[in-house]
Structures are given as structure tokens and as C-alpha cells.
Amino acid sequence: MSKFNALVHNENVKIYSRARTWIMLLLLAVFSVLIPVLIYVNSTPENMPGQWDGFQITLSVIFNLTTIFTVVIASDAIAGEFSWGTIKLLLIRPWSRSKILLSKYISMVLFSLLTTLLMTVCAFAASLILLPSGGAGMTQGGWSPEAYSGMLIVCRYVELFLTATLAFMVSSVFRASGLAIGLSLFIIFVKNLFITIFNPDRFEWAKYLPFSHMDLSGYLVSDRGPGGVALSFSIGVLAAYYVLFLLLAWVVFSRRDVAG
């Protein structure tokens, strides 16, 4: 048997051989640079935000794009093989379905890391060059600007990671990339509205839903999260949903009859 790495390599080839992947990466780089440029152009020397402020603003805007692009890749991972018909040739190799699914998941995670890194580097470089040094306005709770920015990236990445895993699961269960993309985007955009309507402070059950826990950045400045829960509770809820999504994706994928 050849090595598992080869499977991940195969998945990577499928992702990076397509023009749309490079278009997404290019767009991401352009927008990550564009936000600091816009901040620079639209400010007077007196009210120009510092480079850390500019960096954090850029991150909070562009992370949505990073999430969407990762969701696009995650949604196509399995649904694409079904719609192309190539699933029939993929599953008749001497590899278990679990390993094939895992290789797809890993390649998706690698893509999410790449997009996050690309965005971070572009946004940081542009902020560093264009904006004046210093500026720790968004830093609270005794964090240094570097550490706060780093933690912000980690928190937003957790959100991206869970959303992409959801898209991956929908892609496996329904074999429809459109549905996976649509549902994930719906959650990204409706999440905050949902939290407002079903506020965990008022509705006890709402704190068992993942929505209010997906943005962990609140814990950077406060010990208590939505509904008065602790960080460990939020992490527990997110972990439970994560395992549930992966389990669903795995059970459906490994048992499915591939016909028609």
C-alpha cells in the first residue's frame, strides 16, 4: 500500500489545479491590502489609525471572505466528486472510505490555513507600510497589541474552522455543494440576528446552540460569555458540534451506496 500522504497530495492537486482556487487566493490578497489602503486614503494625518488598529479592522472584515472561500472548497470536496462522477473511480482504489474522507478533510484544513496565513501576511504588511506605528486603541484587558491581534486571529479561525466543517458535513450528507455553501453562508450572516432574537441571557436552551459561542473573542476581555457561561462551556459546546459534524460526515460517507 502506498502512503496516506499520497492521498492528501491527490486532493491538493485537485484543489490547486483549478483556476478558481487561484482567483480566490488572488482576491483575498488584493482585498487584504485594499482595506489598509482605503483606511490610509480616507484619513487625515491627525485621525489616522495606528498600524495595529488598521490590522485588526482589516482582519475583522476580510475574515468573512476567508471563511467564504474555505467554505467553497469544503463544499466541493465530496459533492464535487459526486457531481463529476469521479467518485466511482475514487472509491474503487485499495483505500478505505474513512481514509479517503480524512484526506479530503485534511486538504480542506490545509487550504483554510493557507488562506488565513495569506490574509494575515497581506493585511499586516500593508498596515505596517502605510499606517503610523503604534495605535493600541482596540486593545483591552491588558493585552499587548501583538498578543491581542494574535488571539483575535485564533478566535476568528475557530469560527471559520467550525463553519467549514459544517460545509464539509453537508457536502458529504447531501452531495450538493450549492446547499453546503448556501447553508454555511446563511449561518454566517444570520448568526448574529439569531443571537439577538434568542439571546442566551433570556432563553436557557439557546446556550446549547453553537451560534453564540462561535465568536470566542469576547473572552479576551471578559470571563463570562453569553448567558453567563464560562470559556470552558463555550469550548465544550463547540467541540460537541464539531464532533457531531465529523461523525455525520463520516457515517454517511462510509455507508453510502454509490449508485446512479
Add this chain to the structure above:
Amino acid sequence: MTGNTAVTEPVARLLGVTKKIGSKTLVGDLTLDIPAGQVFGFLGPNGAGKTTTIRMMVGLISISRGDIVIGGRSIKTDFEEAVAQVGAIVENPEMYKFLTGYQNLKQYARMVSGVNKQRIQEVIDLVGLGSRIHDKVKSYSLGMRQRLGVAQALLHRPKLLILDEPTNGLDPQGIRELRDYLRRLCREEGTTVFVSSHLLSEMELMCDSVAIIQNGKLIDVRRLKNEEGTQTPGGEFVFEVDDLQTAQTLIGGTVRNGEGIVVQTVREDIPELNAKLVSGGVRVYGIKEVVVSLEDQFLEMTGGEGIE
């Protein structure tokens, strides 16, 4: 001479294979041995369960009851080892259109051990894709995709090559080429080929043996060619004579209007029968073997139903 192939262990064995979806039985209790070194046809009308059976053989769908053993390994419990001995195209050969033919082959080469550049080139030469292998698959014609499909199936030198309706959508020349290299493969590399089709005449030309399936049930398995690759000697001969009654009293047989008298016999006895007729004063105009085509046999067996 004929004994050799019979003694060899079958490449694949279907043991009471059943596939049920809900209350509907798609394939029922199918038991079949696929002998090594043959081009083995799997024949049946559309919807008879051919593709369902093939999908079970390569593990794409689960087996409700029974088991399929390939090279001694169960596809149910020992999937990776069993399927490693199989190369297959299930229905149309679907490839990654945004990759070149060569990149597609490399995808599958990476998933098995022991396939190097040289082997990839070998199969490209075998299926005759030439320099077009470096073009994107989206620019390929159906015939070229079919060739690429065969190439990916052969890459790891499988013992058993499974092709589901391989002649679908091919032009007559493509069909002929496919037939030729399947036979060559079988002869030169000893690969067993299991090929499904609803095209009877095609199967007759291509296969050594056929299994006939209808409504998910195996109806018959028969050998079409003997070792020399000729038709098996049929048992029925027609004598064209002037006086049917006299002829019948002399040599027996049955009278068939418009044709003559039909006798059940072996080839060696024909001169003797002819001598009897001649000495009995019957004029013989012609003697010929009644060749029952696979199509006639098939229609007879399936009651002429459900065939395209």
C-alpha cells in the same frame, strides 16, 4: 487441454449475492464463478441488475446478503486487499476534466504501489492515446475518455478487469479497437476481463463465455468459444433433399418446411448419413450446420421480453 482452464481457481466468485433496496430485490441470490484468463460476458436486458452486480463487486454499494470473493479475498471484510486486484470502469469513464489525461492517471498511480512513470507510459501506449495524454480531459472525445478509462483501470496490472457497458457511445471503429485490445490483454497479460453489455452481437464477438441475467436472476452460463476460438460444434444439421418422406425414413430427424430435414447429430456422422440418403435414391442438394446465434438463444431464454 480443455481441462486446464476448468481446474484453475476462479478469479472472482459471487456467492449467493443479493441486493435489496426496501422490499425491491435488484439482484437475487446470484452465484457465479468467473474463470481466470477469459473474456467473460455479463449479458442481460437493461435493468436486469448488471450494473448493480458490478457496483457490488467493486464495493460501491453494499451487499445485502451473500459475498463476493476476488482472488480469495472478500470484498465485504477485506475490501482493500480484494479491490487491489481489480481495475474497473463503472458506467461512463468520468475523469477530472480540469486535469490532463496524464494528471488523471497520476492521481490513480499515487493510490497504489508499484506504478512508475514507465508503467504509465506503457498503458498510454497500449490504449493509443499518444501525445493527447497531455491535453485537458475536457477536450477529449467520448472515445478518448473511454481509452483513458481503460488506461486507469489497467494501471496497477489488475487480475480482473471489470467493464460496465464499455461499448456505449463508441463508434463502430472504437468498438472494434476496444474488442481487439481486450482480447490482446486477455491473451498476452492473462488478465481476466468481465464485461457487461446488452448488445448481444457484440458479446458474441468479444467473449469466451457469457452469463445471462434477467430480473436480477442468473438464467444461464455458457461457453461460446472453445480453445481454438471457434464456435462450439452445434448439434443440428439441415439436409436439403428432394424427397422429405423417404429421407426421414432413412435417417430420422424432423421435417422443417422450406429448409429440409433437421437431424440431431455430430459432425463425424454426416458423411455416413449422406451415403445412406444417396444409396436410398434421395437427391441431396446441401448440408449445413444450424448455427443458433446468441441472440436467438437469448431471446428464447428470456422469452423475448425486455430487450432493447
